Amino acid sequence: MKKAHTNTGQPKALAIQFSDFALDVCKYITTDGDLSGLFNLIAKEGARLLNAQGASILLLDQEHSELWSQSTVDGEVIRFDSRLGIAGAAISTGEIINVPDAQQDQRFYTGIDTKTKKHTRSLLAVPLKTPSGQIVGVFEALNKKGGLFTPQDEAMAQALATQAALPLQTTQMVRQLQIKHRHLQEENNQLWKEVEGRFATQNLIGHSPRMQSMVRLIDQISDSSVDVLITGENGTGKELVAKAIHYNSPRARRPFIALNAATLPHNLVEAELFGIEKGIATGVEHRIGKFEQANKGTLFMDEIGDFGISAQAKILRVLQERVLERVGGQTNIPLDVRIIAATNKDLQAAIKNGVFREDLYFRLHVVHIQTPSLREIPDDIPLLANFFLSRYCEMMGKTSKKFSEGILRCFRNYSWPGNVRQLENEIKRLVVTVRRTTILEEDLDEIMRVNIPTPQTSLHTRLRSLPEAVAEFETRLIREALLVCRSNQVQTAKRLGLSRQGLIKKMKRYGIVQG
Numbered sequence: 001m002k003k004a005h006t007n008t009g010q011p012k013a014l015a016i017q018f019s020d021f022a023l024d025v026c027k028y029i030t031t032d033g034d035l036s037g038l039f040n041l042i043a044k045e046g047a048r049l050l051n052a053q054g055a056s057i058l059l060l061d062q063e064h065s066e067l068w069s070q071s072t073v074d075g076e077v078i079r080f081d082s083r084l085g086i087a088g089a090a091i092s093t094g095e096i097i098n099v100p101d102a103q104q105d106q107r108f109y110t111g112i113d114t115k116t117k118k119h120t121r122s123l124l125a126v127p128l129k130t131p132s133g134q135i136v137g138v139f140e141a142l143n144k145k146g147g148l149f150t151p152q153d154e155a156m157a158q159a160l161a162t163q164a165a166l167p168l169q170t171t172q173m174v175r176q177l178q179i180k181h182r183h184l185q186e187e188n189n190q191l192w193k194e195v196e197g198r199f200a201t202q203n204l205i206g207h208s209p210r211m212q213s214m215v216r217l218i219d220q221i222s223d224s225s226v227d228v229l230i231t232g233e234n235g236t237g238k239e240l241v242a243k244a245i246h247y248n249s250p251r252a253r254r255p256f257i258a259l260n261a262a263t264l265p266h267n268l269v270e271a272e273l274f275g276i277e278k279g280i281a282t283g284v285e286h287r288i289g290k291f292e293q294a295n296k297g298t299l300f301m302d303e304i305g306d307f308g309i310s311a312q313a314k315i316l317r318v319l320q321e322r323v324l325e326r327v328g329g330q331t332n333i334p335l336d337v338r339i340i341a342a343t344n345k346d347l348q349a350a351i352k353n354g355v356f357r358e359d360l361y362f363r364l365h366v367v368h369i370q371t372p373s374l375r376e377i378p379d380d381i382p383l384l385a386n387f388f389l390s391r392y393c394e395m396m397g398k399t400s401k402k403f404s405e406g407i408l409r410c411f412r413n414y415s416w417p418g419n420v421r422q423l424e425n426e427i428k429r430l431v432v433t434v435r436r437t438t439i440l441e442e443d444l445d446e447i448m449r450v451n452i453p454t455p456q457t458s459l460h461t462r463l464r465s466l467p468e469a470v471a472e473f474e475t476r477l478i479r480e481a482l483l484v485c486r487s488n489q490v491q492t493a494k495r496l497g498l499s500r501q502g503l504i505k506k507m508k509r510y511g512i513v514q515g
Contacts (some may be wrong), residue, residue, distance in 0.1 A: 039164060046141060046160045050153050053143035054118070055126070055165055058087050067091070067138065077482070078115050085109030087138040090125040094135055096158065099123045100148045118142075126157045128165040139164060145305040204237070204244060205387050206380035210372045221367050222248040224435050227319070229304075229364045230342040232371030234484070235419030239302060241371060246298040251338060254297030259290045262303040269311045274318075280328030282409050291324055291335055298338045302365070305345035305356055316360045339364065372407040374416035374423065381411045384420065388427040388440075398431055406441045414448050417480040447479045475510045478503070482512075 039057045047055040058067040060082055067087055068079035082088055089107050090097050102108045102120045113120055122144045128137040139161040141149065150156075204215055221228065222245055229236045239258065246256045264272055275289035290299055309316065318324050319339060323332040341364045350356035374381055385403060393400050403411075416422055426445060434443050477496065485491040493503040506512075 023217075042139075042160060046139065046157070050124070050141045050149070052124075052141040052149075053145065053146045055139070055141045058138045058140065059128075060091060060135065078111065078112060080111060085112065086123055086125050086421070087140060090127050090138050091135055093362055094127050094129070096127070096154050097123075097125045098149050098154060099125075122148050124153060124157055126154070126161040127163050130165055136165060167337040171284050204240065205383050206377055207383070208372075208377040208380045210377050211380060214369060214371070217367070217369060218244055218248065221245065223250065225249075225251070225338045226366045227339040227364055228341070228367045228369060230340065230369045230371060231347070232342075232344065233373045233419055234344050235421030236371035236373055238344075238371050239300065241369060242298070242300045242340040242342065245340060246300075246338070247340075249298075251297050255294050256298050256300065256301065257290050257294035258300045260302045261306040266308055266311075269307065270314065273311070273315065274324050275329075276325050277328035289324075289326065291318060291337060294332065294337050296336050298340060301339065301341045303343055303345075304341040305343040305347055305350055309355070309357065312357045312360050316357060316363060319360075319363050357506050374419050378412045381416075381423070382408045384412050384423060385427060387432065388424050392428050392431045396431055399437060401431065401434065401437050401439055404438055406438050407439055407444065410441055410444060410448060415480065417484045422483070447476070447483060471510060474506060475512065478506060478510070478512055 005284070043055045043057055056069050058069050060067055065082050066079055067082045067085075082091055084173070086097050086099055086102065086105065086107050086109070088109070099105050099108070100122055101121045108120070108123075121144050122142065124141045124144075126139045127135045128139060129135055139157060141157060142154075143375055144153070197308070204211065204218075206212075218241065228242075228245060230241055232238055242258075243256060246252065259272070261269075271287070271289065273289045273291055274424075275292055276287050278286040301315075319333065322335050324335060325332060347356050347361050351358045351361060375386075382403075385408065389401060389403065392398075411423070420426075430439050430443055478492070481492045481495045485495060489503055493500045496503065498506070
């Protein structure tokens with residue numbers, strides 16, 4: 001009876017010791033988190049609990065197919081091929097291996113004894129397995145004092161291996177997340193540099209006084225959060241100017257939200273701008289509007305003159321109070337938004353006609369930037385043309401091309417009713433259609449070649465009658481207007497100050513066929 005009592009008492013005592021040890025491990029994980037120190041603790045306590053001469057934890061480096069010791073009792077660090085030794089066998093089989101005499105086992109790797117200057121006799125190797133079953137290393141105990149490792153020792157070693165595998169898996173996951181986060185941060189920083197570089201003021205090309213003045217003004221206001229009104233014809237780069245202001249300001253890494261009023265149906269304007277609450281109508285879900293999307297950043301409202309009077313009044317309230325209410329909501333939502341508005345309309349004329357609020361105009365008109373048309377900066381046209389030529393040759397994988405002096409002269413003399421957008425599209429077409437390395441006047445679109453004299457033309461042959469000159473001038477104006485209005489006859493007639501029937505008659509008279 002006494003003997004039985006002794007035998008049952010020893011496992012109980014070991015269980016109590018292991019429980020204390022497990023608590024120590026948990027405390028270590030939550031307070032320190034250092035794997036090296038944790039594995040030293042497990043190796044040291046493992047050797048004591050198993051009554052072994054020594055213990056170590058070997059981690060699996062799958063990328064290099066190596067096992068290496070994170071720690072040993074004596075602080076030794078070793079590294080070897082993960083296919084070698086009894087540890088390697090435990091890795092490959094996933095099973096506990098209990099060897100009574102390692103020197104007689106053909107799997108034993110003597111190189112470890114040579115490095116550690118130890119003589120291994122009995123050896124117990126237990127794979128470190130994560131809860132998903134992935135093997136991440138091996139726990140080893142060597143030289144059982146006073147005998148061989150027992151099945152109870154195997155169970156204890158298995159419990160120790162579990163204690164080591166759990167924090168190892170957690171730490172590996174944390175490290176992977178940290179690496180991924182670092183890579184994402186690096187990638188994000190690189191993308192931001194590219195975005196900020198793309199919209200730097202250096203990309204507003206031109207050396208004319210008008211362009212220099214505009215760039216200086218953008219630089220002066222970038223550090224502030226004042227609202228800006230940009231006016232100019234279609235195709236003059238108003239949105240590019242807005243982005244230059246935003247991406248050169250302290251708000252650069254906050255949202256830049258663009259909204260074109262001309263494309264919004266009138267019944268959706270308020271929901272798009274201010275958002276809408278769920279349940280205001282059947283099937284309507286909660287949605288935040290453009291103002292909230294741009295919070296802490298910049299809201300670019302293009303074609304501001306196309307908003308109706310009702311929407312203008314609500315925009316004015318937001319600009320004055322810097323709060324909004326969603327459609328169907330009753331809560332004031334504070335905002336920190338920089339407003340950049342743009343239009344190609346004459347807002348002062350719109351005010352006189354009663355279609356634009358004067359108070360909103362002055363609220364937006366804190367800083368006014370006028371983007372010049374191309375015909376106002378003819379000396380900058382060659383710079384822009386060569387910039388687009390280089391960009392699109394590279395983007396489209398075409399051999400580098402150049403413009404002849406004659407075509408650059410034509411660019412300067414042409415009126416460019418579509419401004420920079422028209423110039424860019426014409427150069428895209430030239431890059432695709434011209435195979436020569438030098439682009440000539442004859443390659444230009446027909447509209448731009450109306451006034452190009454041929455080399456044989458003499459002064460006498462260039463003289464025309466007044467009706468001929470008027471016909472040529474009207475033909476060119478109609479062609480240009482059709483181009484800008486995308487062949488919409490109603491808009492073209494309105495732009496030219498004609499009725500639609502009057503436009504059709506002139507097109508028939510001059511033989512103008514729509515493309």
